[in-house]
Amino acid sequence: MRRVGVVGVGHGKFGNRSDASVQELAFEAYRAAVKDAKISPEEIDASVIGSVPEYMKQRSLSGVVQEYLGLNPRPVWLTEVACASGSAAIRTAWMAIRSGLHDVVAVVGCQKMTDLSTPEILALMGRVGEVQWESVFGTTFPGYYAMFAQRHMHEFGTTREQLAAVAVKNHYYGARNPNALFRKEITVAKALASEPVASPLLVYDCCANADGAACVILATEEKAKKMRSDVVWLDGVGAATASMSVLRRPELTGLPSASEAARQAYAMAGTTAKDVDVAEVHDCFTIAEVMAYEDLGFCGKGEGGRFAADRQSWIGGSTPVNLDGGLKSKGHPIGATGVSMAYEIVRQLRGECGERQVPNAAVGLTHNVGGIGQYCFVHLFRRD
Amino acid sequence: MRRVGVVGVGHGKFGNRSDASVQELAFEAYRAAVKDAKISPEEIDASVIGSVPEYMKQRSLSGVVQEYLGLNPRPVWLTEVACASGSAAIRTAWMAIRSGLHDVVAVVGCQKMTDLSTPEILALMGRVGEVQWESVFGTTFPGYYAMFAQRHMHEFGTTREQLAAVAVKNHYYGARNPNALFRKEITVAKALASEPVASPLLVYDCCANADGAACVILATEEKAKKMRSDVVWLDGVGAATASMSVLRRPELTGLPSASEAARQAYAMAGTTAKDVDVAEVHDCFTIAEVMAYEDLGFCGKGEGGRFAADRQSWIGGSTPVNLDGGLKSKGHPIGATGVSMAYEIVRQLRGECGERQVPNAAVGLTHNVGGIGQYCFVHLFRRD
Secondary structure, eight states, X not given: OOOEEEEEEEEOOOBOXXXXXXXXXXXXXXXXXXXXXXXXXXXXXXXXXXXXXXXXXXXXXXXXXXHHTTOTTSOEEEEEBTBTHHHHHXXXXXXXXXXXXXXXXXXXXXXXXXXXXXHHHHHHHHTTSOXXXXXXXXXXXXXXXXXXXXXXXXXXXXXXXXXXXXXXXXXXXXXXXXXXXXXXXXXXXXXXXXXXXXXXXEGGGBOOBOBEEEEEEXXXXXXXXXXXXXXXXXEEEEEEEOOSSGGGOSOSSSOHHHHHHHXXXXXXXXOOGGGOSEEXXXXXXXXXXXHHHHHTTSSOTTOHHHXXXXXXXXXXXXXXXXXXXXXXXXXXXXXXXXXXXXXXXXXXXXXXXXXXXXXXXXXXXXXXXXXXXXXXXXXXXXXX | OOOEEEEEEEEOOOBOOTTSOHHXXXXXXXXXXHHHHTOOGGGOOEEEEEOOGGGSSOSSHHHHHHHHTTOTTSOEEEEEBTBTHHHHHHXXXXXXXHTTSOSEEEEXXXXXXXXXXXXXXXXXXXXXXXXTTTGGGTOOHHXXXXXXXXXXXXXXXXXXXHHHHHHHHHHHHHTTOTTOSOOOOOOHHHHHTSOEEETTEEGGGBOOBOBEEEEEEEEEHHHHHHHOSSOEEEEEEEEEEOOSSGGGOSOSSSOHHHHHHHHHHHHHHTOOXXXXXXXXXXXSBHHHHHHHHHHTTSSOTTOHHHHHHTTTTSTTSSXXXXXXXXXXXXXXXXXXXXXXXXXXXXXHHHTOOGXXXXXXXXXXXXXXXXXXXXXEEEEEEEEO
């Protein structure tokens, strides 16, 4: 089977980017990826945009970005699966290359979140849930994840302090990531003293909306090997879905789509959770990272809170997680997030992360959730 | 090279479907396709949704549809490239199968257009064009295509009567398609007597918004051959892009993305325009069908108007086009349109179209345009 390799990655600053349009953000990340790949744009056969256009004023986003990148008349398509749109874009680019249709594909995750006001965003996001029986009664995203947290606490004795430990770690590493939105360390005490959002979740349990973009360039095995010696291979692409409504879920302490996507990705890459040296997981809320540890098999069911508090997800622990600060500290430009995760993993596997570097990382994983787990994409990356 | 075959197709009624939600429309088409394929839903590995979610109230559309189809926990992704979203979905499903990732993929194009008022739709559609220099001055879709028509008339002597001939043909065949929105024949005189929209385009030069859905199920060569003897093969997938702004186009009498996508698809399938027995083209306006004849090579540059008036695109002519009534008479649920085109071509190649049947059709083409030609997807289908 032909492998698909990552030959270039680029990333812009996440945050309130009122200085740039969405196509400018896309170009910033794309230009960095082209430079990193040391290729000419003429070698790029197609591009895929990961984004959720409804949060932005411009329509027909993929055409706008394609033209701004200077890639006309080459094909473009946009993938949208809520907050997992970036990973869906990577997945279809992988298919495009493996199918023999294209040799080199640029994947750009890009998103403006600050075109709209916070109430507008909350209203839109609420409608990502179940509109007939849930959001109509006021359920918003923090509310959903608060339910997960309540249940996790009830069943496994997970504590607020353990949730706060996730935020502390992600702020610690985010403070060391120049692309992150929040670059300041916090303490458990500070996290626990923050305002309530949806009990038991406090402000420091929640990630922040941000504008931003990231880019990865994928290529066939043959081309990738010619382009660089430190190719990172995308060897496993898992994806699964779950019900829109939490009422129809068998349990509330994990995401069934995540464990299924992980199963697929591990099988495809011939790896297990034990092989993962570094991971990026979808910490839209601290409880989401705790559930991810369990769904991905980094620890046993119900042990996620302790895993965080014991610093098993720090560098030096059993599976370092979100060393770029995660959604929590880096910010969450929803369409860009999945591509941003891939960016971090590729750089970790190349050994380029400086003080945030996991020594000798060879296998990396991304876990990107859409909605409240309606979608989950798990990708496994490896260096030779 | 492994081929990708169409093993099932389904289509619902297009029109004002206030009787059904978008997921119900999707299910209607999907159920028909599953029945046509004579497969169990368990055999479907993944699905792709072609849609433009911003026209609808529900967010996270692909998750809603996936659950309603009963396909959880299998993967789903949504593709969006304006009015070509359905063809982009087919293209990524083709990639998924050819890449070896999935064996059987259901593609559902589905769209509600009647959730919003006409002014809301016009405002959204205007923003599909260039927002900085064009839509801000009031340019809407009819305005763009009116410019194309004016220029085509100026350069080639194309007449209003020739444009009307396109509408007459599409209404003639639409009257014979039970899924079409408008099922009544018209005359050239009636078309020419209709109200002006954007000079020279009149009401009968414009397609109508509609709700609707269509589904095609694709499979690997091996599985397809086991499933049915009359497999229709998707042998060519071409796609290209062009500038958002008409100001940056080299010409206004054709769509450069269409001729480029056609070139790719013909080359891939080893066919030429002369081989095409039946085609579905994107007649959002009558001038768009005239330009498509030329861009696809059915006639020479500037000859499209005469091609229509000479009935070369009727059954019995050199290349019968839009025998389901086209967007003009069938209606245009934007995300569903590309899949609806594939539905018609597959049934033509299987010989199932009754009084609308092209005798012995063996090669069929779909031409699906996004925006004002920012995207074009050309697919070539063939039966053995």
